[in-house]
Amino acid sequence: MKYKHLFFDLDHTLWDFDANAKLTLLDLYETLELKRRGVDDFELFYRNYLAHNLKLWARYRSGFIKQAELRVKRMRLALLDFKIADEVLAETMSVRFLDMLPTRNVLFPYAAEVLEYLHNKNYKLHLITNGFEEVQHHKINNSKINHYFDQVITSEGSNSLKPNKAIFDYALNVSKARLEESIMLGDDLEADILGAHKAGMDQVFINHIDAVHEFKPTYMVRSLKELEAIF
The missing domain is CATH 3.40.50.1000 (HAD superfamily/HAD-like)
Structure with missing residues (x-):
């Protein structure tokens, strides 16, 4: 051997990060009433999140950003795609996402x-x-x-x-x-x-x-x- x-x-x-992230973001989308806040297309929001997350992880691996920035910025950018500039919401989503994501098991x-x-x-x-x-x-x-x-x-x-x-x-x-x-x-x-x-x-x-x-x-x-x- x-x-x-x-x-x-x-x-x-x-x-399966993508499947687990999608379940977690859908939960946040519903509990935080993101549709009412202006995120009218969850599937688009999810795809945008994945794209931002991928780019930010590349920057993190290269040493350009710290983990704290990565965690919040991926939410901030996904919200900004829907013209939502709400730092408190981005922070809340970041904290809840990291609390909930590891509980998924796909x-x-x-x-x-x-x-x-x-x-x-x-x-x-x-x-x-x-x-x-x-x-x-x-x-x-x-x-x-x-x-x-x-x-x-x-x-x-x-x-x-x-x-x-x-x-x-x-x-x-x-x-x-x-x-x-x-x-x-x-x-x-x-x-x-x-x-x-x-x-x-x-x-x-x-x-x-x-x-x-x-x-x-x-x-x-x-x-x-x-x-x-x-x-």
Whole structure:
């Protein structure tokens, strides 16, 4: 068995961020009466939120903004798309969103089954995630997959971010894993796959959305179920 340590990403890889975010935003949309305030199209609001969130996370990973700014600004910008300049509302939505989001438990198809399969084959499973410490632990606890992971390495806990080499080095150190027996599994080509590649680690690109790319990872799958053919 070449690999002993499997390092998974969490959001968009195992935990369906988009589905869970949509459920949470819909709850906020209704309880905060956003339609009455001027957000007349929830689906558009949700798509705009995802777009803003993606761009802000890229800026956060690059060190241009802090996490506190990211959390509020994604709500502020989504509201401004509907000409709503309400800082109190944006702050309220940010706080409630972060309280509610980790309670959601929608996983990608086969996530729990594949983790059980890998666990039974005696792989050491870990997480490397750019998420916030408390939030990410709540997610895996509420999704009932926490017991599969030996180590949960977050950007907050490691003081680094994917794709920086430092977070991969930190993960190897705390998990007592050798580079040659470790592999990174994730959906983000830049953060997970290129980040691991630059750190010298093999990779599995979990290409849920069938994205077109030029980089050739060690492995690529389009479904978590396909991991059973590799490991």
